[in-house]
Amino acid sequence: MLPIFITLLLVVSSFKYTITLPSGAPVSVCDTMLPFHAGGIPPLTSVSPFRVTPFASVVGQGQILQLEVESNPPNIVFGGFMIQARNRYPPYQIVGSFEKSDDGIVKAINCNGGFDNTVTHVSPDKKKDLHLVWQAPLDFTGEIVFNSTIAQEYDKFWVGLESRPVRIVASDLAPPTSVGISTTRRPITPTQSFTYTPRTTESANNVDPIYTGCGVSKGCFGFPEGCVDQRNCRAIVTTIVQGERYTFELKSGFNRPAYVAFGLSFDNKMGDDSVIECVPEQGVVNAYTSWTQAQPYGVTRDGIPQNIFRLIDRSYIDGTIYCKVEREAATTVRGRRFDLITDNFHILLATGSKVSGDHVSYHDIGRHFTDSPRALAETASFTGSSKLFLRLHGAFMLTAWIGTASLGILLARYFKQTWVGSSFCGKDQWFAWHRFFMVLTWLLTIAGFVLIFIEIDGWSQANNPHAILGTVTTALCFIQPIGAFFRPHPGTKNRPYFNWLHWFIGNSAHILAIVTIFFAVKLAKAELPEWLDYIIVAFVAFHVCMHLIFSIAGCASDRRNVQRVTSFPMADMTPSRTSMSSGDRKQDAPYAGFRKTLLFFYILIILLFVIALVVIAVLAPIEDTVASIKQKIMN
DSSP, X not given: OHHHHHHHHHHHHHHHHHHHSSSOOOGGXXXXXXXXXXXXXXXXXXXXXXXXXXXXXXXXXXXXXXXXXXXXXXXXXXXXXXXXXXXXXXXXXXXXXXXXXXXXXXXXXXXXXXXXXXXXXXXXXOBOSEEEEEEOOSSOOEEEEEEEEEEEETTEEEEEEEOOOEEEEOTTTSOOSSOOXXXXXXXXXXXXXXXXXXXXXXXXXXXXXGGTTBTTTXXXXXXSTTHHHHTOOSEEEEEEEETTEEEEEEEXXXXXXXXXXXXXXXXXXSSSOEEEEEEEETTEEEEEEEEEETTTTEEEOTTOOSOSEEEEEEEEETTEEEEEEEEOSEEEETTEEEETTTOOBEEEEEEESOEETTEEOOOOSEEEEBSSOBOTTOOSBOOBOOOHHHHHHHHHHHIIIIIIHHHHHHHHHHOTTSSTTOEETTEEHHHHHHHHHHHHHHHHHHHHHHHHHHHHTSOXXXXXXXXXXXXXXXXXXXXXXXXXXXXXXXXXXXXXXXXXXXXXXXXXXXXXXXXXXXXXXXXXXXXXXXXXXXXXXXHHHHHHHHHHHHHHHHHHHHHHHHHHHHTOTTGGGSTTHHHHHHHHHTSOOTTHHHHHHHHHHHHHHHHHHHHHHHHHHHTOSHHHHHHHHHHHHHO
């Protein structure tokens, strides 16, 4: 009874495997290459141990190319497979044909009107180190990849495995070595992609192929944050891991960059990082390895091995840089070991507008780095580091110097003879509110200054005077209340000197702060739109016009006040001089109502400026944020 039970158990267990891959893939899955297992078992997204390796990278039209299906580690067996050569670019048509095999392992099928252009298994028997022969088409030139589905077990299979690219050249450059079966066929309907992406619905004709598979079969990281989901990155790097093959794609076309680069870092700061750069040179994209250094700040290729990667694809079209490189799994650079299999890394991504000699210059177009160290084999879309401190720095500085400082200076300049009859906390109204706004300016400025130093962990290396001007502004702001604390008493001989010095430092800090904000718009890290300059210019124009109006009103008030005083020429001769003088001091200067109305209008407009600027700074890049919100509303 026991032998019968064991035999039955073996039959049942083998039946599951048999129905998995009984006689090869049907033509109904030629486009998706997705097996139909038990009503839809999804493919694995982990690293596959299998890969298809072509024996050459260039082949002529009609020539024969040998392939091998191998595993890493070696000797891993598999049961089923489906392999076809596809055009690397849209419309991803299947090209070429496979030679028929008499070994009873491989059979060719006809997909999308072609002839023997796809191979699959004959039986689910275990197999390894499979050798195939493929013939290039006579009517095609360009780059192809071998796309494959390989099933190790019933519920363990991978879809969309890519080989390295193979270039097919014209027959006059590489004459055919044999005459085979013609592969000329009618055009087919473009498919979405040669990589299985069940969540993608867009046509390949209007979606950049670099985003295909993000979060499914490869890891993707780009900036600005959230751009991978929106498929509108200014720069992007993708990671494709197949066994011990680590392939990286880089792309950037924003502002016609001079380079795009990514680095592997053990922290989230620039310095001691291994970098691969893609640089267009005379219309051709070349790739280099380099090394970042914090002191002195920069990137260098000196002494960096250039044989730790292989450039397998590149293009430079309409100012857009694209390259694809395969990096060694374990390398040692500058005495540091970078093991892509076992180590986790921060990914640094940068692009800039200038290359100087044999090194790239500052990443003035943009840069970003992942929020935490990640395994490169992860297929999720990586998230960038938080920019909270950067955004708070911008919000604090804009609020301080567009809002509170402007109000504080205006009150001290034009409202000393307004609200004379009332006080606030024992002080004149103008002085109490002036001190409140300027203390708030001081607190916001110091907080913003500290936050940006924490964010960049040192001095900014950007080729921009923003940092220097901001530091000078902060220094002037810092000493201003200290000087005010030690101000001489009214009526003393040094009081006029203090008044002029206090006025000069305050106004100098305010002017420098506005200039500093202008330069902030040019910083790539801030991600501010160029048109923000127009808003700042509008603020400056409004601020100057209001000062002009207040000055004219002040002159008219002084003239009216003089007339009011001289209309009582005998006032100083009367016994009631003291009482009249006291009453005159408690009376607002002429046109106080007009000044109050102007102040209300000024506060309202300044508040609108501050809100608009802070929103733009916090939600930067604002265009991408608005586009994201619109898309979410439409969805």
